[in-house]
Amino acid sequence: MQFIEVLTTGGIAEVVLNRPKVNAMSQAVLREMTDVFRRLADDDAVRGVLVRGTGKCLSAGLDLREVASLDRAGLAGFLDDFDAAFAAAFRFPKPFAAAVHGHAIAGGLVLALCADFIALGAGDHKIGLTELAVGIPFPGVAFEIVRAACPSRAFRRLVFGADLHSPAEVFEMGVGDALSAEPIEDARRLLARACDRPAVAFRFAKASHRKEAWERIAASPPPAEREALIDALLSARQALAAPLGG
Template identity: 80%
Template sequence: MQFVEVLTRDGIADVTLSRPKVNAMNQAVLRQLADVFQRLAEDDAARGVLVRGAGNCLSAGLDLREVASLDREGLGSFLDDFDAAFGAAFRFPKPLAAAVHGHAIAGGLLLAMCADFLALGAGDYKVGLPELAVGIAFPRVAFEIARTASPARALRRLVFGAEIHSPASLFDMGVGDACPGIWGERDDGSHPLGRHGPNPGPAVKPRAWGARRDRSVASGGRGRLARQHPEPRRRPRG
C-alpha cells in the first residue's frame, strides 16, 4: 500500500503522508519516505518539495505498536529504515518546505524540521518531541535535525524538556518560518515555495547546515540506541 503520495506540478513535488488516522510512521512509511526523497533528489522535473500530511495532522510520529512488536533483529531493521528516511530528508539537496496544519509529534515534527521553510498553520493542535519523557531513545540523526533547526533554548526545551507546545509557542522559541497571526501569514492560499516554484532566496539550504549534516552522516552519526546526549555538554549557538 502506498502511504506516501507524490504529485509533481509546475516544478513542485507535493509529498503527502497518508496513513490514517494519524499518519503514524511504520516501517513501510519509512521505506517509502526514503525512496521518495532519493528519487526526487535526482528528478529534474522537481525543483522543490512540499511535505504535508493528509487528514488533520502531519504525523503523530513512529508507529509505537509496530515497534513494540519487533524482536531485536526486527528493531534493528526498523531503525536502519528510520536512519535512511530521515537522513534522506535531512540531506535533501533541493528547496524543501513543510506545511504543518495539525499535530506534529516526535517524528512528525522532526520531518518538518528537515525543511528549509517550515510553515505552522492555524489551529488548536500540538507539536513537540516527547521521546525522552516516555523513555524512548533519541537517535543521533534525530538530534542533529533538532539541533540544526532550533536555537539553543528551544533545543533544550524540545529535546531535554520533552515538552509539548502550541504552534505559536514553538514559533516564539524560534522554530519555524511562518505562523498565522504572528508572521508570514498567507491569506491567498499560495504555495509555500512560491507561485513559480522555488527561488534562490530563503528556501536554499545554508552551507553550514549542509556541512553539518554531511559531517554527521560521514561520522556514522546514527547513535541509534544511545540514550545519552551524543556530544555531552556541547550546546548549539542560538
Template identity: 40%
Template sequence: MIEVDVVDGVAVVRLAHGKVNALDLELCRAIEQTMRELDDPEGPARAVVLTGTGRVFSAGVDLKRVVDGGAPYVAEFLPALGGAFRSVFDLGKPVVAAVNGHAIAGGCVLAAACDRRIMASGTGRIGVPELRVGVPFPAPALEIMRFALGPVRARQVIFDGANHEPDAALALGLVDELTDPDALVDEAVAVAGRTATDIPADTFRYTKAQLRQEVNERLDRVAEPTTVELWTRAATDGRIRAFLDRTVGSRGQ
C-alpha cells in the first residue's frame, strides 16, 4: 500500500495502492500513520519525498467506495481523508512531491500539502474537479489549496474544476517545477536533501509551523456536519454515480 525507502537520508514514500492509488479509508490511514512516524525529529529521515507508481500519483478519492458505503463509510472516511492531508501538510521536515503522473482531486491536494511540487513532463494531469463531481471540499483540502495557491488563484482553480497539463499547471502554480520523468525522483530527493542541509532542522520545523499556524488554528476549530451531509447526499442521490459513468465508464473501465 505504501513503500518507504531512505535514500541519502531522504525518505521516499511511494503510494502503491491498486492501479491509480485511489484514496480510500485504508490508504488514508496508512498515509497518516507513515507521515506521523516520519515526523519524528530523531528518526532516520531528514526530509521526505512523496510520489506514486507508474503513470499515476493519485487519482483522488475512491468514489466507488463512497457510493457503495453510503453514510456510514462517509462518516468514517472524511476524517481519515483530512488526517492524511494534514499529516503531510504539518510534517516538520522538508516534504517534496514528485508528481509522476495524474494527480486528480485528492491527489492534487496531497501534492499541494507538500512544501514543493515537482511534476514529470508528459501526459499527466493535475487539478481539483471536486465541484464537478458534486461534492464540497473538506475543510483541510480547501485550506491547503488556498495556502498553496493564494486565495485568488485557489478560487479560480476550484471553481474551474479542470485538470491541467504540466505546462499549464506550472503557470497556475499547481506545481513549482517540471522535469524529465526519468529524473523526477532523483531531482525531488536532491531538492529535499538540499533544503534539509541548508536549513537547520529546528529552524525549519519552527518556521514551517509559524507559516501554517493560522490555517491549523482554523482547522482545529472547524466542525463539518454540512460537508458530511452533502457527501452523503451525493453518494445516494446518483450524482457521484453519474460522474463515474461520464468519466471512468466512458473509458470502458
C-alpha cells in the first residue's frame, strides 16, 4: 500500500498512516483504510489493532484541497469511500487502540474515536472536530462514531464548539483512556491487556455497546440528505481550501 503500513508482531497489527506532511486522508488513503480494516478483521492470526501516524500528527483529517477540487459526482464518490473507510474502522470486531501522539483534527480525531482504547499524548499539539467551523456537515457515519464515543459534554464542546483543544482539555472532557508523554506505549499496553483476554467475550460486549450506532450507520441515508450534504460541501469550497493556503 502507498500510504498505510501494517506492522504485525505477535498477533498485534500496527496500522501506520504515512502520508506526509500531516497524514491527510485523500480518497486513496480512505480506500486503503477500508481494505486494511476489512482484511485484518478477517485474519484469524490478528488479535488486535493499534492505529498511529508517522511524524508529529496522527492525522489532520480529510485532504481538504482534494475535496475542494471535486465536482458533484466526485464528491459523491469521495463520500462513499469515506463512509466505507470509517464504517470498517468502527465495525472492527477485535480490540482496537489508537495512539494520539500528535495533532488529531476533524477526521483524524474521528478515526481515533473508532477505537476501544485511546491514549493521548501530553503536549502542545491540537485535537478537535473543526467541521462546523468551515461549514462541513458531519456525514452520518462520522456523527454516529462521535456520538457513541463521547460523553454528552464532550460531544457538545467538540462538535458544536468546533474549536481546537489541548490533549489535557480533551482528557478532562472524558475522552481518552490515558494521558502521558508515551501514548504509543500506553496504547500498546492497553491493547495487549485486552488481547490477552477471551476474544469471544470482548466481541460480544463491543457489539452490544455499538449495536444501535451500527444499525443507524447500516441504514442508507435518504437521497435528499446525501444531496444536501454534497450541496453544503460545494458551497464551502472556499473555506475548505483556506486552511491549506489554497
